[in-house]
Amino acid sequence: MANKFFYPDDYVDSILNINYERLYELGIRGLIFDIDNTIVPYNTFEIPDSILNLFENLIAKKFVICFLSNNKKKRVMHFCQLFNIHGFHTALKPTPFGFFKAVKYLNLPKSELAIIGDQIFTDVICGRLQNIYTVLVDPIVERTDFINKFKRNLERIILSKKK
Ligand SMILES: [Mg+2]
Incomplete structure (x- = not known):
């Protein structure tokens, strides 16, 4: 079904409530996190202490x-x-431009990677295009x-x- 392209493997309200143990059981070892509205507003x-x-x-x-x-260097480096x-x-998600850099850095096969983000049109499609495990979370703050x-x-x- 073509629409499957837009669907995450998991949809959770917050990164705090992702079942990371289950991801580990599925063989996932590398986590690629979006920043804006996924880990911080x-x-x-x-950054909250919980995060x-x-x-x-x-x-x-x-x-x-x-x-x-996809945000600029200054903000991303601040959180790094x-x-x-x-x-x-400047990852240009959903294109593979930045994704390939992340994969190279993590040095893991795609079957061991998950991408986690708050937007279907960037994070989920990026994961789907690369055929990796994809988790969608609710945005922390509505724009x-x-x-x-x-x-x-x-x-x-x-x-x-x-549903
Ligand atoms: Mg985001």
Whole structure:
């Protein structure tokens, strides 16, 4: 079915509630996280303690992690430094441009990778194009500009048709 292209393997409200143990059981070892509205609100430079703790736990559980963001260098590097996690900016998701850099860095086969993000039209399609495990989360903060409202409405239609 062509629409499968838009569907994630998992859809969870927050990265805090992803079943990482299950991902590990599925053989997934590398996690590629979007930044804006996935791990932090798109409009802040701060990180809640709960999110910092989550990443510490994931690294302790032997996951290899990187960030893959369409945002610019300055913002992405800010979070890379705070988390002490490697990241790639200006990724141009859903194209494979930045994705290939992330795969090279993680040095794992695609069957062991998952991509996690809040947008169907960037994160999910990027994962689907590369045939890797794909997790969609709800955006932390709703964007109010027209283009993002439009995209969000389309995403809701796609997700409602899945059920
Ligand atoms: Mg995002």
